[in-house]
Amino acid sequence: MLTALTIATATAQQPNTAPDTQGTGKFPALKETAASLPDHVIYRPANLGALGKTKLGLYVFGNGGCSDDGASARMHLLEIASHGYLAIAPGRVLSGPGAPPRPARPPAPPAPPAAPPGQGAAPGAPPPGGLTSRTSYKDLMWAIDWALAQNANPKSPYHQRIDPNAIAVSGFSCGGVQALRIGSDPRVKTIVAMNTGLFSEATPLPEMDVPKSALNALHTPVFYLLGGETDIAYPNGTDDVKRISHIPVFYANLLGVGHGGTYDQPNGGKAAAAVVAWLDWQLRGDKKAAQTFVGKDCALCTDKAWKVEKKKIDRE
Secondary structure (H helix, E strand, O other): OOOOHHHHOOOOOOOOOOOOOOOOOOOOOEEEOOOOEEEEEEEEEOHHHHHHOOOOEEEEEOOOOOOOOOOOHHHHHHHHHOOOOOEEOOOOOOOOOOOOOOOOOOOOOOOOOOOOOOOOOOOOOOOOOOOOOOOOOOHHHHHHHHHHHHHHOOOOOOOEEEEEEEEEEEEEHHHHHHHHHOOOOOOOEEEEEEEEOOOOOOOOOOOOOHHHHHHHHOOEEEEEEOOOOOOOOOHHHHHHHOOOOOOOOEEEEOOOOHHHOOOOOHHHHHHHHOOOOOOOEEHHHHHHHHHHOOOOOOOOHHHHOOOEEOOOOOOO
């Protein structure tokens, strides 16, 4: 299994400067922040009134690398929101429109003198004090709490606009581990684990140090979406799927995209389209969306861009 440090490093991406999109759904989306939910970025239909009787589903998303850039997967999240979902990522807007200028990287400090044999840290060891993450799984829990409180608040623009029985947790890489960690929450109705998987051994990064036994506590259908064998999370995700036998699992590899997925592609690319279909099926019971996953001739089953594996899906 790859180390958490390797995966966390691999998910550190260059800032995306492309303009925001509105998504392809019926409800053009925007991103914003709210004073009542600090250190989070919100993605929602721009015109809540256009929803009519449609209730917002909730999609809480952990960032790659467990970073605090809540705009790092904005193309993906705007696409989800445009289909009538309230999507929330922890952190601030640190890339794309609205991001502050990035300071120049300071020069690297000189290397310390080599330690005598037997006295130095092992090569690749974490720095003294261990590794830290800029966000926590608790930030995802906070987003759920906030959304439900807004739904109950008569003074909120979200009052009675959110379906409390339509909550999904998701995330990319380290953020996907955060999602799996809170997947046991009884409020969660489905999990979307993207380019991720749990480690079979302890890791130095606390947010990724979730035991495989946590899979036993999951109680909802899970959509694992990875990038094929070149995805560095492929061994971990594949092992997760092998271990899960008590709940429905759809395991899809989008071949050739690797660990970076399609987050930065226009409207989130093929991965976002698949996630929308999963959410529409799992949270709204959409029979047309179910055809993306159910049966031997399901849309992803017959699309050569994907390699799929299913457990208990066709019996739902």
